[in-house]
Amino acid sequence: MSRRAPAKPAGSGEPQAPDADQAVLEELRQAPPQQDDDGQPVWPAADPSRPVGKGNPPRGRRSQSHKPRATHMEVETRIAEAQLWIAQRLPLAQIREKAAQNWGITNIKTISRYLALARQRMVEELISDRRRHQAEQIFALNDCARRAMDAGQFNAAVGAFRVIAEIGGLLRAPIKPPEAKS
Known part of the structure; x- marks a missing residue:
């Protein structure tokens, strides 16, 4: 072994x-x-009719459902x-x-x-394959933005273009400034 x-x-x-x-x-x-x-693994069962002894280990028989x-x-x-x-x-x-x-x-x-x-x-x-994945996501978002504009959902289109800019690395900072903690 x-x-x-x-x-x-x-x-x-x-x-x-x-x-x-x-x-x-x-x-x-x-x-x-x-x-x-x-949850314990089940191996093909040993033959109970054969006694276990020195030089006589139990020999399992393959079940009908056994797969190689x-x-x-x-x-x-x-x-x-x-x-x-x-x-x-x-x-x-x-x-x-x-x-x-x-x-x-x-x-x-x-x-x-x-x-x-x-x-x-x-x-x-x-x-x-990071660049390929980025290109796939940008292409899908462009299609989503076009369909949103055709449907008159301009907020969704702007959101898609914002995500495209983030993926492309054009947009690094958040659009809204962080709110002041009081």
């Missing part, structure tokens, strides 16, 4: 190294697909799907339902690992 160094928790705020990222992926591939009522370890592509697809669910701001209970339906995983800890990795990748993508 190979021993790995413990990986940093995915939600620690620090970017993980690529080898730590691989360790998390490997851990997700080896996670059990289900859990019991207490997830491939690299399946893990990447699950992470991308988790990113979509996070972007859609789905409630955690609904995400767990979808994970059980789509992936066959009911283990909350495994689902949480996928979500943490998806969040981490979303942050890394936002940091690395």
